Amino acid sequence: MRALRVAWLYFRIGAMNELHYRANFFIAAFQSLLALFTGLVVLALVFSHTEQLHGWSHAELLAVLGIQIIMGGVIHTVIQPNMLRLMEEVRDGKLDYALTKPEDAQVLVSVRDYRIWQSVDIVSGAVVVAVALGQLEREVGPVDVLAFAASLALGALMIYCFWLVLSTGAFWVVNMWTVAELFEGLYLSGRWPVGVYPGWLRYSLTYLVPIAFAVTVPAEAVTSRLHWGTLVAAAAFSAALFGFTRWFWRLGLRRYSGASA
């Protein structure tokens, strides 16, 4: 609870700061539209040469695209800004300021920074999912919505863990400026259901980089493919991943030798 209160406090401060820069909203909206347009062109191109991809129809892949955009919005609004700041502070020795505060260090480094305008993607992704559901002509009951929301939340948690493990690497490898590029590259794979990829890649994109859990599983929830077993597995895996992340974070923190300034 305390962690949530701290997160909310930082969020309010962050939002107030960002609200000064309203023009950034239009930039973010424009970028969001461009990315959406590109995604739609790619889908159109693929489906000009085929009727289905590994059993997924055009409308179903549209839902996948929408969820990938939603999750991307969550990542860029909440997760990535914090992680980039963490890596920067490890390099500059400024992490001292966070470590000396009377609050759990992992909580603090995870909730300090927000890019609220990036949440435009959450909205545009949601619109895409809604359009896709309209094309699928599917009844969406309260159970589906619940399963969708749960898988989305678990997915976001796993992506957060993955990002924090990567960022913790900064304690050993100081120069990590390329890590965002690495993540963006890998995250593109979420545009397609994980079943498309060959075995070794499918496993990597599920357990090593949990993009399958973050995008494909929620997409299965809205396209009547989800088994309850998958959702339970997702919950178990995210709990294990969270435990590992916490252990790894503490291990990294022990290497931190403090301010150079």
Add this chain to the structure above:
Amino acid sequence: MSFVRSAALTRTSRPRALIDFYLTLMRTAIQAQFQYRVANYMYMIGMVAEPVIYLVVWSTIAEQHGGSVEGITAGQFAAYYIVWTLVRNMNIVFTPYGWEERIREGQLSAQLLRPLHPIHYDVAFFAGWKLVVIVMWLPIAVVLSLIFHPELDVSALEVAVFAVAIWGAYLIRTMFLWLLGMTSIWTTRASALFETYVMAELLLSGRLVPLQLMPDWAQRLADLLPFQWTFFFPIQALVGELSTEELLQGLGMQVLWTAIGTGLVVVAFRRSVRHYSAVGN
């Protein structure tokens, strides 16, 4: 213009001095970049993800349709996208976003005081970096080839043209991104322009798919733009079945677009520098 022409004293040996400058800066870049192997590899792996995704999608479609899409087999897609990874690396140059920082932090002011046009620093530094990238790319190419089994049948001429074409691609993209970057001197909201450019390039350069898979009108549009000469042509030079004439014509087009880009950079830089007001220390 605030940068000073070099003194008459050195004018006679200017070409030699320029070559010396390039070699020194490239050596510096090589030494610097070899220090950041982990960072460089993370960057490259992030980048390799993109073509692997395209490759998987298009091979799946090829398999679903009896082995090929528009006559391109899974093996040929593999060859295309593996060569893609090197060409993409050659396409990485000083970005327009770098320009914003350059101006904000006042680095441009310092560069203007030097006797050489600042573009030489970027061309030389990134060219040195490219040599590191090519060496680091080789193991990635081997691994990708073992996984995806590319069909590749090359002649000596194709290899030679490819070796030149990747540097042509590098120069064309350097010039056009410099042009984009210079808009930062005029406006602080240039990022919308960059993103639009990158999107057009993604679709019309052959980066997303081999251009044969695009609709006819898009291919005709691509013929009028520089993008395909930085991506599609170098890849096709190696993996496609281009005739000798087509190969040489392609190199000619690269020379043409490099010349157009360079001309525009020279003119635009002169005007932009006059507009530029210094920031920084």
